[in-house]
Amino acid sequence: MAVFPSSSSALELTISMPGFASSSSVRDLDINQVPSIGAEEDWITMNIDDEEESSNGGPPRKKLRLTKEQSRLLEESFRQNHTLNPKQKEALAMQLKLRPRQVEVWFQNRRARSKLKQTEMECEYLKRWFGSLTEQNRRLQREVEELRAMKVGPPTVISPHSCEPLPASTLTMCPRCERVTTTNLEKGPSKTAITTTTTTTMSTKVTTSTLQSRQSPAAC
DNA sequence: GCGTCCTTAGTCCTTACCTCA
DNA sequence: ATTGAGGTAAGGACTAAGGAC
Missing domain, CATH: 1.10.10.60 (Homeodomain-like)
Structure with missing residues (x-):
């Protein structure tokens, strides 16, 4: 991860990017x-x-x-x-x-x-x-396409709170923000488990699994 | 408001080094 | 192998503009 200096004149700059420059x-x-x-x-x-x-x-x-x-x-x-x-x-x-x-x-x-x-x-x-x-974005879009094409049984979503599988849900994609969301069908529309998993990029590994109040696409 | 001092940004110019015929 | 010309990078110096006091 790059550590940008607090001021532009700072000299103690360290940049290390796993998978990049030696x-x-x-x-x-x-x-x-x-x-x-x-x-x-x-x-x-x-x-x-x-x-x-x-x-x-x-x-x-x-x-x-x-x-x-x-x-x-x-x-x-x-x-x-x-x-x-x-x-x-x-x-x-x-x-x-x-x-x-x-x-x-x-x-x-x-x-x-x-x-x-x-x-x-x-x-x-x-x-x-x-x-x-850009490359990561391409990969994720490919992944989304694959998931769309599969259309197999309801995916299992692990609850971030209980660490147990959530009940059956459907995989949807927000047309506005293009986030893949799984909607819990059994417990109604009150909560949406938004599961986003990205691969390691540069030195930033982003893995989020958050529960948010259900939003309409317009609210993204 | 004016003058002074300092900074940054941009530029010029000289020198050293490299490449190539 | 040597040499001179041309290109280029490095860096010392200058100027203009702007901010702080």
């Missing part, structure tokens, strides 16, 4: 993972003065590449806090030998890209779920 592919989507860079030792760290020129219409700015250690420290503090107060920003910038603005921008980008990744993962999850539900 654990390795889930791990591959770990948005906390520091992206692996092939030649990390070749990273270019630009000196601050070089960059300052670029914003004033000077020569084209060189691209700053954070060192492995700078990235590690930034990631670490991001894990602790997704936003920084001015003091924290200042301290971190000092520690990393970067300008506070750079730290600020890094955090902005990190938040934005975490959220993007999160959204992509949720989208993927929902797509799979949709596919699964």
Whole structure:
């Protein structure tokens, strides 16, 4: 079952869907993972003065590449806090030998890209779920057709309360909500045992057997 | 109401890496 | 095997808009 985070910026996302993606592919989507860079030792760290020129219409700015250690420290503090107060920003910038603005921008980008990744993962999850539900729906409709076609003796319905078979009833389908219902013929129309059993989907196993007051189709 | 500071969303641009002729 | 061009992903930086104070 997917556990959606309480906020979109939360990073501790765990998605596990029985019968779906393997654990390795889930791990591959770990948005906390520091992206692996092939030649990390070749990273270019630009000196601050070089960059300052670029914003004033000077020569084209060189691209700053954070060192492995700078990235590690930034990631670490991001894990602790997704936003920084001015003091924290200042301290971190000092520690990393970067300008506070750079730290600020890094955090902005990190938040934005975490959220993007999160959204992509949720989208993927929902797509799979949709596919699964579609398939489940197909199966259930087939099942209904089969049951209709059978038209054999009254089905046995187990009472959810007494756990004993209910008296003879007829199998009907609500034309509005398409739920299969069994109507107790002996005890009259006061109660309807609605029995819905679905198979395991994703990680959600739904098995309901409820007794409800009889409703007309219009009330579904 | 105005100014300041902060955030998010969107975008630009550079760099690194990969593929292929 | 090497090399250069082109494509692409990653990520640093910027801007605009909006909210809080």
